[in-house]
Amino acid sequence: DYPDLAPDASGTSLAPHHRVEASAGAPPGRRAGFALRWSASEGGGATAPFFVPLGAPACVAADATDLPRAILDRATTESTLAIPDVLEISDLRVGVGITHGYVGDLRVEVVTPAGTPIALHDRSGGSSDDIAGTYGVDLTPFEPLSRACGEDSSGTWTLRVRDGVPANTGTLDAFRIEVCGRPFEALPPEIRLAEVTREGAGVRLAWWPYPGLTSYRVYRSSDPSSAGAFADVTAGDDDPADTTFADPAPGAAAYYLVTGVGAGGEGPKGHFGE
Secondary structure (H helix, E strand, C coil): CCCCCCCCCCCCCCCCCCCCCCCCCCCCCCEEEEEEEEECCEEEEEEEEEEEEECCCCCEEEECCCCEECCCCCCEEEEEEEEEECCCCEEEEEEEEECCCCHHHHHEEEEEECCCCEEEEECCCCCCEEEEEEEEECCCCCCHHHHHHEEEEEEEEEEEEEEECCCCEEEEEEEEEEEEEEEECCCCCCCCCCEEEEECEEEECCCCCCCCCCCEEEEEEEECCCHHHHCCHHHHCCCCCCEEEEHHHHHHCCEEEEEEEECCCECHHHHHCC
């Protein structure tokens, strides 16, 4: 329960507060999904699903060993470092040490192992000296570090410093990556239907989304006794990446299973546990 809330206001739930605990055997990295239904004197509704990752994140760090390197006029200087740990990135920090007499000349970006560039500094600061600190802690990046979230931490990270104006040079002195995350899920979990509605002679399915999936597959059967009786009807889905499926001719009785497809492959077909 909540106290009476004005429009656009927020408040704290009233005791006893709801509490949810995951079992001790829940795989780290698995996400627990929630959706809240609410009611008030003015009406009711439901929130969009939200997901809470299970298990404490692990954090790793690495420092570049190929430094210092000169930053020359109208040239790009690069430094690389390697992280062997395989984690699904949830938090990233980038430490940088640059000696330069006019930081307004510089563009600095970090490139993830997946090839995603993130601009840290983009020719701001005018004639100020040097860049030293950690983006995500005491320095604010030009682009959000969250662009790396969901990617694999393992591999080669690159820092690029571009001096676009003549007359001032400098040195790239330090480059450090600190990353936190959890193990990638081996397979996505079972996908649960949220709604089944009639549309004329057909049926429309809707299911809860799950983070990190690339597509979904839909199976149909007139006999729910075994998973082998379900035929793959995904070819009839206009958009396998969304969370709905319209079946124009399901027959007199139809049963459905929906699976998720992620980086590790296709997840289980419902309670059959395939």
